Amino acid sequence: MFRPGHAGSLPFLGGGRFTRRFKPAKVYGRIGSLEVRLARKKSEIRRAQRLRYKVFYEEMAATPGALALLSRRDEDAYDQVFDHLLVIDHGDDGNGRRWRRPQVVGTYRVLRQDVADLYDGFYTQGEYDMTPLLRSKPDYGFLELGRSCVLKPYRNRRTLELLWQGVWSYLREHGMDVMIGCASFAGTDPKAHALALSFLHHHKLAPEDWRVRAHDHLHVDMNLMPKEAIDIRAALKALPPLIKGYLRVGAYVGDGAVIDHQFGTTDVFVIMPVEEINTRYFDHFGSPDEFNAPIAGEFGPLN
Template sequence: MSRDNCGARDLLRGICMRYGDLEVRIAVSHEEVLASQELRYRVFCGGNGEACVQSGEDAKKIDVDRFDDFCHHLVVIDLSRSARVIASYRLITRDAASKCGGFYSSSEFDMSCMDLYKGNVLELGRACVDPLYRSKKAFNMLLKWLDRYVKLFHIDVMFGCASFYGTQEEDFKNALSLLYYRHLAPPQLRPKVRKGLGIDMKMLPEECIDYARAEQEMPSLMKGYLKIGAVVGDGAFLDKQFNCIDVCVIVFANSLSRDYLKRFFDICS
């Protein structure tokens, strides 16, 4: 972890939230970062129904890449189980991205709209929750913590990739079409999938969308983002390495403070 990132981490130690036996905060040690990477491996590569990929770190049973040393690792810890990391998020600021060669999303989408945007941006990535804890509570805890983070660092826009697991486009034609017609980002903040690497999300005419099937096709994380007013970029990235289809999600930070969100946070009060 870089020295500059350690300084920001010290500021973040004050943002520690606890609900019963669960605590959400920034990882403050190498061991906690490693635990987050191990969780990511179990979720993304461990046979839990998610994408499976082999990497140079496969033998170590961790998921790690060049971005990890420059980001903040947000973790949810179960204090009743020897401080087990049960959920995590990876946060990359514009300054961190400049140090590691860009945002992770840039490998899949043209993110020049974020480069040109004058406000503060934050990339959210590698979101995962232990299968034993996949309830609304863990996601709400992460969102509630992020609300404090964006206020402390004056973040205006958050973005990142959300995955549909599998690469058969037909399996997600209703959900992807719905995202295109109902949740497309405004033109000035609309990333586009890189040419030759993606698929058109407008797979069906709007009047032909089966909304019940779209609900079934939509990943839980994507549903959560939509509940807080998220919008999406144009086109979806076909990731054969990770066996998934990614969409670029954009969340305006002020949406985390809207009154209607209170009902989603009640479980964490």
């Protein structure tokens, strides 16, 4: 999953003082009975939160707090400022009966820098020191991705490429230049991922002008094996599919991993400058300097 890590609190969002304004739904792509679009009302965000709870807490190793246990939703204060991309199934239940209401089967939440600057910054800043990077790139617009998940029966190429279509279309629509977030390895023992983490450290570390570092008190060294001892093919096989997909597009990683005990993961910072993205993907999803929300292509980097 692509999920930013720990964050600071947003006290000024509480008490009903923050009112989310929803625009009419904008559909970014369709494949069959599935479509990807932005959430248009609070009830749709709640459905995305229920999906996240099902995946992160019931299927994976996240540890719910008392509120999450009661609500059966994965939620935090940042949900109020992020936009929420939804993959929605308008089909049937597999037995020929149409859903009473369309089902939310995949989600991503996205946060633009101009919005983050109005509140408490990016969620990822709780794990990584992004201040030097943001200060050194004042002409770039950053887009944070997080809380990505897909319902198990829908984890296939079609759904994943549709999610990517939504992210890419949103990025182009708002003129963003860089995608950031944290991608996760399952489990909290970095040594269990020594090969993959060492490969990332030696072969995919961001150039210095794009590099961020985990906060000192959270920093876990990814250099667990010498470069000459790494079997590249085995390392690629050991990478989670999502991270492998981002690397295929042209992404880099930051300096150091971070253990997220709540979610039971080992996180790495992922950064994707649009100018570095492999241009062959533009043939499927459109170039970054124009926006017309095309239907999803046949191959996406999340594959």
